Amino acid sequence: MANSxxxxxxxxxxxxxxxxxxxxxxxxIDGCHFHRFSKVHAFEKPNDENALRLMNACATAVLEKFPDIAFAYGVSDEYSFIFREETEFYHRRESKILSLCVSYFTSVYVMKWKDFFPNKELKEPPYFDARAVCYPNLKTIRDYLAWRQVDCHINNQYNTCFWMLVKSGKSEQEAQLALKGTFAKDKNELLAKQFQINYDDELAMFRKGSSVYREKVETTVKIDDYGEPIKRPRLKVTVAHVDTIGTAFWENHPHILREGKFMHGFVKKFGINHIFSPCNWIIVRIIACQFDQFSTIHSFDKPNDETALRLMNESASLMMEQYPDIVFGYGFSNEYSFVFHEKSELYQRRERVLPLHRINADTTL
Ligand SMILES: Nc1nc2c(ncn2[C@@H]2O[C@H](COP(=O)(O)OP(=O)(O)OP(=O)(O)O)[C@@H](O)[C@H]2O)c(=O)[nH]1
Ligand SMILES: [Mg+2]
Incomplete structure (x- = not known):
């Protein structure tokens, strides 16, 4: 870019x-005003198989385009894309990550519309909003996916009952009233008794949502001199409608949500945000400024002045008495590191007001 x-x-x-x-x-990402969009395009209620397959095709294209995405989960008009903890995709810049995912998904939606709706004109441009949320460990990411899948189940079971009642002649208000206060068991019974439907026989895509990930598949890479195919395992983006709340799927696919391998230098990347993310341990490291000069002026012993080091330790002890959220301190020479507990809510985790500034002001080091 030219300088001006x-x-x-x-x-x-x-x-x-x-x-x-x-x-x-x-x-x-979540479809904007898809209630209207689905009406305008006469999607089947409560689930339009083609519309959902189109969403899955878009998610597949996104995973093929961006290898840093390890897993995606979709239901209704939404899709979640999961990047591994160690990803360096666009240096983890939020605006880049969000805009690339949502714009690519939307473009593919428009491009592939005709493949899934050959006899329906796309009457309005579909558009999606997007947000990025960070999760500190495997447990929370698994819980996130469980949250979406439980939502899928609850909504789908309700909607299946609701639309069966409406299709059988009840008004929308009557159907709503009939389902008020019912539990999962009651809804299954209603479907079985009134409509001879076993909920478990409904399409797995409707009940479980869609998971998109890379699976090793035997792929023909070339044909040998005798006309025989030579096959090699290759990673292929796959769509499945499976239970992701239990452990079985993850045990069979350990490569998807594996823990990251971090190098030592990695710790330097922490501390770039103004508000520390929840459930992350916080380290405040203070380093005395111009301490060479300070130690000369005060005739500190070389290379170590025991009294000066004890003074540092004493200051650190006082800090830890003052702030019980600090669980550990480590110091040497002219620096001290303080470890704040991951659950610390001190100053709402605002970087600027954590005790770092205080110590600088009080000690005039
Ligand atoms: N008929 C039909 N409607 C669907 C299908 N998938 C999604 N929808 C519609 O999309 C809506 C998605 O819910 P929301 O995201 O809460 O609603 P929205 O209208 O998109 O609202 P915003 O996301 O806030 O813009 C559902 O309520 C349905 O109306 C489908 O397969 N068939
Ligand atoms: Mg929506």
């Missing part, structure tokens, strides 16, 4: 939020 007198508008005003390191990233 106007270049300051980028340098001084444009700030990129980087998502915190060592956190799993979920990008969830």
């Amino acid at each position: 007198e106007y270049e300051y508008v980028k340098r001084e005003f444009e700030f990129d939020r980087c998502l915190p390191p060592s956190n799993w990233i979920v990008v969830r």
Whole structure:
């Protein structure tokens, strides 16, 4: 980019939020006004198989385009894309990650519309919103997926009953009233008794949502001299409608949500956000400024002045008495590191007001 007198508008005003390191990233996109969009395009109620397969095709294309996405889960007009904790996709810049996922998904939706609805014109442009949420460990990412799948189950069971009642002649209000206060067991009974439907026989895509991930499949890579296919295992993006709440799927696919392997230098990447993400341990490291000069002026013993080090230790002890959220301190020479508990809510985890500034002010080091 050429330098001009106007270049300051980028340098001084444009700030990129980087998502915190060592956190799993979920990008969830959701169709905007899809209630209307589905009406305009006469989607079948409550589930339109073609519309859902189109969503799955878009998610597949997104995974093929961006190898950093490890897994995706979709239901209704939404899709969640999961990036591994160690991803360096666009240096974890939030705006890049969000805009790339949502724009690519939307473009593919429009491009592939005719493949899934050959006899339906696309009357309005579909559009999606997107958000990025960070999760600190495997447990929370598994719980996130469980949350979406439980939602899928509850909504689908309700909607299946609701639309069966409406199709059988009840008004929407009557159907709503009939389902008020019912439990899962009651809804299954209603479907079985009134409509001879076993809920478990409904399409797995409707009941479980859609999971998209890479699976090893034997693929023909070439034909040998005798006309025999030579096959090799290759990773292929696959769509499945499976239970992701239990452990079986994850035990059979350990490569999808594996823990990241971090190098030592990785710890340097922490601390770039203004508010520390929840459930992350916080380290505040203080380093005395111009301590060489300070130690000369005060005639500290070389290379170690025992009294000066004890003074540092004493200050650290006082800090830890003052702030019980600090669970560990480690110091040497002119620096000290303080470890804040992952659950700490001190100053709402705001970076600027954590005790770092205080210690600088009080000790004038
Ligand atoms: N008929 C039909 N409707 C669907 C299908 N999938 C999604 N929808 C519609 O999409 C809506 C998705 O819910 P929301 O995302 O809460 O509603 P929305 O209208 O998209 O609202 P915003 O996301 O807030 O813009 C559902 O309520 C349905 O109306 C489908 O397969 N068939
Ligand atoms: Mg929506």
